[in-house]
Amino acid sequence: MADVAAAAGVSGQTVSRVVNESPRVDPETRRRVEQAMTDLGYRPHRAARALRTGRTQAIGLVVSTLASVGNSRMLQAIADAAATRGYTLTVVTSAAGDDIADAFERLHDQGVDGAIVLNEATARARGASVPAGLAVVVVDSPADSRFSVVQTDHAGGARAATAHLLELGHPTVHHLAGPAGSFAADERARGWREALHAAGAPEPEVLRGEWTAASGYAAAAGLDPAATALFSANDQMALGALRALADAGRDVPGAVSVVGFDDVADAADYRPPLTTVRQDFDALGAAAVTALVAAIDGEGSSVETLPATLVVRASTARR
Template structure:
């Protein structure tokens, strides 16, 4: 660091601030220091820094699985946001044989400064004793005084999706829900129910999937895809919506001419579904950045606060008025025989 400081013409403290991504360095000076670091081949030594500061600049991420689109998108978002703050990420997954205490123990063994808990794993954390020696941020959970909570407004997004379908003229909306233990799935179901109740509409029985396209296809097929009364489906994620599209096609129901379908998440492929999927967008990049920012604040002793991010309806071609509400084609004008002179 002294060599870098000498070459850049700054103090060792300034080099330290640049290395630690401190905002207290003007851009011109930062660029000069970074150029000197590159010329000298300087790389911060994480283990040595940990001995000096008591921090490893590493955060943990706890998930039940990384196979779902939501969790894999969150992992990517967290890794990118953490790298921007100078942190590395280590991942542990929960299984039936290990509890949340074991996950936290593994993270402590790796010397993490704090941890982010994702989605389905949050239900386990809520029922456990929060670790006093580990800064914690939970993604998708009710507010909790023990740790920071970062979540998308799933209920508002689901309500917007349902109200969109009702506004098109559908008498009611069926819901393809996610797993019962999922907080996000429960919030989306709550928003769907609120929209139907607010409009005074019938609330159909819920059918459930496990977030996969296959479960969506099976659930909608069992629901009675050929039933003409089924004109609108709100699926709790885009993968299950994709499965619903397959089940409806197998039953000979056209989307959106006969049945409208809305998903949730706005995954990268949603616009390329057939037809392009109307969905509710949650910003995974913003969610990951908010989770990392909240965790760094907690690590640095700034306390914790809950963050609620909006969800936005993205209308596409998979929704339309139901057949009964579609305008009738104009009748042909009666033909008239040519007059004779």
Template structure:
């Protein structure tokens, strides 16, 4: 740091402020220090800084599975947001309360400053005591005073999808639901039911799914012959549903209009291109990391709820 300070013509304290991303450095000076750091090959020594500050500048991510597209997208978004803020990321997979408790212990052993709990893992985490002194943010959860909460307004997205299908005049909209215990799945089902109720319609029994394309295929095979509109709780299951409908000789959208949820990268290349509800995974990841950084600093973090958008394509 002394070498960087000399090369940039600033004090060691100024270099320290730049390294720690302090706002108390003007942009011109910050750029000069950054250039000197790059020229000299300077990198902060994470272990030494942890000894001095009592912080590791590492955050944990607790997730039940990375097999789903949504969780993988969130991992990518959180990793990118953490890197921009100078934090390393360590990932622990856990399913069920005992595994979550063990996951918390493993994160504490690794000296993380805080943790983000993702999607399905939040249900199990609510049954486990949060380790003292560990800042925690959850993505997709009902209100809980122990955590800062960041989420998509899944119900609003489902209402928009269902209202669009209703506007096509196809009668009742059927729903291929996500797994039991998933907060996102239950909120999407709630939005679907509310949209049907607003239209004066009863909700058919949801078709069960588990986020996978295979479950979407199996569920859609049992869609009644007179069903002409289907809202699917995620795009992976919608892919399976499209295959099942094609196997039955039912054209999309002529015979059955289909809307998914998430807007995965390949949704526009489905056959037909999928109308879906877009989640902004990058914004969710950035909001989760920002909330966690605030909690680590001892600051309050207000709940963040992001509104998704309906993307219309050829399937509905």
């Protein structure tokens, strides 16, 4: 650091401010210091910084599984957002039935500054013991005074999907829900139900899957033969439903209109291209990391809800 200071013609304190991204450095001075760092091959020493500041610039992610598309997308989004802020990321899986407190302890032992808990794991986080000093943010969860919460407006997106199908003239909309106990699945079912009630439409019995295309196929095989509209709680289950309907000789959208949720990268290439509700995974991941950094800095808990947007494609049609 002293060599960088000498090369840039500044004090060691100024170099420290540049390294720690302090706003108290004018742009020209920052440019000179960064150029000196590049010329000299200077890299901050993370271990030394951690001893001085008490922070490791590392965060953890607790997830029940990475097999689902939504969780994988969120992992990528959080990893990108963490890297942009100069944080490393450690991932710990905590399957259903595991004590999530063990995952918190493992992360705490690795010296992370905080942890993000993702989707299905959040229900177990609410009652878990958290090590002192470990900041926690949960993604997709009811409000909890101990943690900050970042979530998509699942219910709002589901209401928009269901209303779209009703506006096309379908007498009601059947629902292929996600796993019982999932906050996102429950919220999407709530939005579907609210849209039906608001329109005075009958509420069919819920079909249920496990977020996978295979479970969507199995569930949709039991769809009422009189059904003309189906809202699936995610795009993967919608993919399985499309195959089940095709195997049953029911054209989409001629006989049945189908809407998904998530807008995964392949949704526009389904056959037919899938009408779906778009979650902004990049914005959700960035918001989670921002909330965690705020929690690490000692700020109070907060709740942030991001909008979900209906994307209309060829899998829905007027009845």
